[in-house]
Amino acid sequence: MKIAILGTRGVPNHYGGFEQFAEFFSVYLADKGHEVYCYNSHNHPYQEKTFHGVHILHKHDPEYKYGTFGQFIYDYNCIMDARKRDFDIILQLGYTSNSIWFFLMPQKAINIINMDGLEWKRSKYSWPIQQFLKVAEWLAAKSGDYLVADSLGIQSFLKKTYKKESTYIAYGAHLFDSPNENILQQYQVEKGNYNMVMARFEPENNIDMVLEGVALDKENQTPILVIGKHETKYGAYLKNKFKDFSNIRFLGGVYNLEHLNNLRYFSNLYFHGHSVGGTNPSLLEAMASQAFVIAHNNDFNKGVLKENAYYFSNPNEVKKILNTVKKSDNLQFIKNNYQAIANDFNWEKINGDYLQLFEKCMDQSSKRK
Structure with a gap:
């Protein structure tokens, strides 16, 4: 052809x-x-x-x-x-x-x-x-x-x-199975002791909702890495809104795939806030990186993750998940999502x-x- x-x-x-x-x-x-x-x-x-x-x-x-x-x-x-x-x-x-x-x-x-x-x-x-x-x-x-x-x-x-x-x-997505913990040193975080949210800085990706949940949890000072190009009007708004929270770290865009894979792999909770569109590439990459996904509650995300994730719809639910959910207790979810990439994606x-x-x-x- x-x-x-x-x-x-x-x-x-x-x-x-x-x-x-x-x-x-x-x-x-x-x-x-x-x-x-x-x-x-x-x-x-x-x-x-x-x-x-x-x-x-x-x-x-x-x-x-x-x-x-x-x-x-x-x-x-x-x-x-x-x-x-x-x-x-x-x-x-x-x-x-x-x-x-x-x-x-x-x-x-x-x-x-x-x-x-x-x-x-x-x-x-x-x-x-x-x-x-x-x-x-x-x-x-x-x-x-x-x-x-x-x-x-x-x-x-x-x-x-x-x-x-x-x-x-x-x-x-490509399966990731070669973790390198040394990469974490560049981002000043420790294995299993940080959370992540990664997306374009657009309202429908619900970065604001995730970070509001983090801000509500005054006692939990676990770092959350916010990854995405933030040199935008909306990015400036979010950085200003959460400037007093030292555990919220805006890293900007990270384009080194090896670094991204390792950050996802070693994170505790990986928040996926996308609410518009079809199968989102970054969600599949998170699953392939063996991240523990906490996703915005919508049909697009559920169509991919099914029952193998926790879901949130507002900041209070984010706060509750931060206080009650750990990656180490949900390894079967991670295994199921990894297998879904191998079989279907x-x-x-x-x-x-x-x-x-x-x-x-x-x-x-x-x-x-």
């Missing part, structure tokens, strides 16, 4: 979840003998024409100049190029800035769209942008030949809202599920012809 991957800033990954998936999946497809093309921003750090057998197509991306609006131009440039290349399948990762160009998509190619999370629910967006994202989601749901949902909650939403079937394929299975979907789509397309 001749396959294109659109909707990311490119590979190898220097940005986030979809880029990570695009890197793993494109190389997997190339190894299987398929002709694979991945679209990259023109200013992507990787400027070679191929990457482990994957063809790289650099297209002008003025996001650096125009902000978010530049993404629409970048997606337009990618789609216009795709019209010239006679692809069998185009996989679009997300829809926020490319679904408005649905009428320009090559007609002969099978258009498969990963519908991402419910982007219009994110509180960081103003009301007009939320309304636009609803329209963008509707356009993607209606124009895609096949849809992919990365969580059962998103699959159910697409069926209920748009009467569209979708294929459930989760995200993936490993990259080999995820890649294989996507390839199986592609083959099914090609077969159905040839039958229709």
Whole structure:
């Protein structure tokens, strides 16, 4: 098959979840003998024409100049190029800035769209942008030949809202099994004697709720590491709000995967506050790192963790968990989550599920012809 991957800033990954998936999946497809093309921003750090057998197509991306609006131009440039290349399948990762160009998509190619999370629910967006994202989601749901949902909650939403079937394929993670306690020295914490919360600094990730619970517990001075890029307006607000609590440590972004894996592995409680979207990559990575997950109580998190976690819905519940729950008493939860990554969320299975979907789509397309 001749396959294109659109909707990311490119590979190898220097940005986030979809880029990570695009890197793993494109190389997997190339190894299987398929002709694979991945679209990259023109200013992507990787400027070679191929990457482990994957063809790289650099297209002008003025996001650096125009902000978010530049993404629409970048997606337009990618789609216009795709019209010239006679692809069998185009996989679009997300829809926020490319679904408005649905009428320009090559007609002969099978258009498969990963519908991402419910982007219009994110509180960081103003009301007009939320309304636009609803329209963008509707356009993607209606124009895609096949849809992919990365969580059962998103699959159910697409069926209920748009009467569209979708294929459930989760995200993936790599198992972590080589802990190095020495790394903790760099963060001035001790094995099992600190907690963590890691997320983008956005209201719907409930960092505020977790830290309010910590602040309520005046007697418990166990350090909690707050990991995420906080040089934002919301980050400044949180740092100021909790500046008098010495056990709340804002570390900023940590991008060394070995360090992150070890911090998660040796932590006592790992708080996961995400409440919007599908299968969250950082949750899977926490499970794969054998962290003891305390998650925000919502269907997306429960769909992944099931009964193998404690859940919170408000600061008082966070406080109660801090006082009554220990990792050492819940090792079976950790084992079950680790096994779930091995069985259901490993990259080999995820890649294989996507390839199986592609083959099914090609077969159905040839039958229709």
